[in-house]
Amino acid sequence: MSLTADLERNLERGAVRVGTLSVGAGPAVVIGGEGADARWISLRDHHGRVPAAQTVAEARAGWSGPLLVEPFSAADLPEIAAHADGIVIGAAWMQDFQLVRAVARLGLPVLVQRGPAATLQEWLAIADYCVAEGNDQVVLCESGSRTHQADTTLDLALMRAARRTSGRPVLVGLGEDPSLAAAAVAAGADGLLLDPGAPEQAALDAGEVARIVGVVVRRETPGSVPEARGAIDRVDAVLAVLLERRAELAGTIQRLKPVGGFAGRDMDRERRLVAEMARRAPTLGEERLAPIMNAVIEAGLHLAEERAGTRRD
Numbered sequence: 001m002s003l004t005a006d007l008e009r010n011l012e013r014g015a016v017r018v019g020t021l022s023v024g025a026g027p028a029v030v031i032g033g034e035g036a037d038a039r040w041i042s043l044r045d046h047h048g049r050v051p052a053a054q055t056v057a058e059a060r061a062g063w064s065g066p067l068l069v070e071p072f073s074a075a076d077l078p079e080i081a082a083h084a085d086g087i088v089i090g091a092a093w094m095q096d097f098q099l100v101r102a103v104a105r106l107g108l109p110v111l112v113q114r115g116p117a118a119t120l121q122e123w124l125a126i127a128d129y130c131v132a133e134g135n136d137q138v139v140l141c142e143s144g145s146r147t148h149q150a151d152t153t154l155d156l157a158l159m160r161a162a163r164r165t166s167g168r169p170v171l172v173g174l175g176e177d178p179s180l181a182a183a184a185v186a187a188g189a190d191g192l193l194l195d196p197g198a199p200e201q202a203a204l205d206a207g208e209v210a211r212i213v214g215v216v217v218r219r220e221t222p223g224s225v226p227e228a229r230g231a232i233d234r235v236d237a238v239l240a241v242l243l244e245r246r247a248e249l250a251g252t253i254q255r256l257k258p259v260g261g262f263a264g265r266d267m268d269r270e271r272r273l274v275a276e277m278a279r280r281a282p283t284l285g286e287e288r289l290a291p292i293m294n295a296v297i298e299a300g301l302h303l304a305e306e307r308a309g310t311r312r313d
């Protein structure tokens with residue numbers, strides 16, 4: 001089995017819908033603040049000092065998309081149930097079983113962050129508490145372990161094990177820094193959780209990386225025309241990145257060859273690269289790939305000649 005087929009096989013699991021956002025099927029999602037697909041806020045940050053009603057209402061008024069809220073205590077739950085699309089059980093609250101039960105009973109999707117010292121079993125047990133309350137809409141979020149460093153360290157292997165064992169969607173919490181977004185999605189994360197206050201650019205960067213890496217590791221099975229077009233747009237985005245990179249490399253070759261450009265065309269090499277590509281694209285096969293690659297190669301040669309100022313036509 002090929003590496004990509006293996007990665008895709010491991011990604012099959014149940015999806016959870018948070019408002020209009022599907023987590024676990026389709027593209028990897030970004031949950032955070034501005035620039036993210038869904039937003040979340042934490043009432044814990046205010047330690048219960050600011051009324052939940054005010055904070056939740058403000059968040060709802062400022063964003064009509066999917067909204068998740070982390071409660072400070074069970075007292076916040078009615079307000080959250082009235083306005084939010086999902087609830088976050090923060091890493092610090094993971095062991096508060098009474099709160100977990102009360103949250104689950106609301107019937108909204110629950111995002112369970114792993115506590116910094118929690119084992120896989122302890123983490124997955126929280127999902128079981130939710131199921132026991134009749135709520136199967138659980139998303140897990142790997143938020144890192146406390147290590148010798150001042151900060152926490154993400155455990156992508158544990159994230160992957162959680163996905164495989166539970167069959168539930170799993171996110172990776174990146175804080176404010178999107179630099180591990182590619183690694184997280186490549187390891188199988190269904191989405192990324194950024195801090196609510198993370199800069200908009202961090203969310204946009206994480207989203208771009210998630211889309212690009214996700215195209216290779218996530219096989220999508222869209223059920224509608226808009227979904228299928230969205231999936232094609234994501235593939236095209238990757239094709240564009242690759243075509244741009246290929247054109248650069250093809251230009252380099254033209255400068256290095258004794259005779260570059262159309263004059264130095266090597267049809268044997270072109271046939272061989274098409275045959276090699278057909279091994280990875282057997283459905284298209286050599287016959288269909290040949291005209292595609294001919295157009296790609298000629299575009300590269302035109303560009304190279306244009307840049308060299310020796311365009312023939």
Ligand SMILES: O=C(O)C(=O)C[C@]1(C(=O)O)C=C[C@@H](O)C=C1
Pocket residue numbers: 250253254257264265266267269270296297300301
């Ligand atoms: O490999 C080369 O010799 C190239 O010039 C590169 C390239 C290509 O774009 O792949 C372009 C023209 C040749 O006919 C064959 C291949």
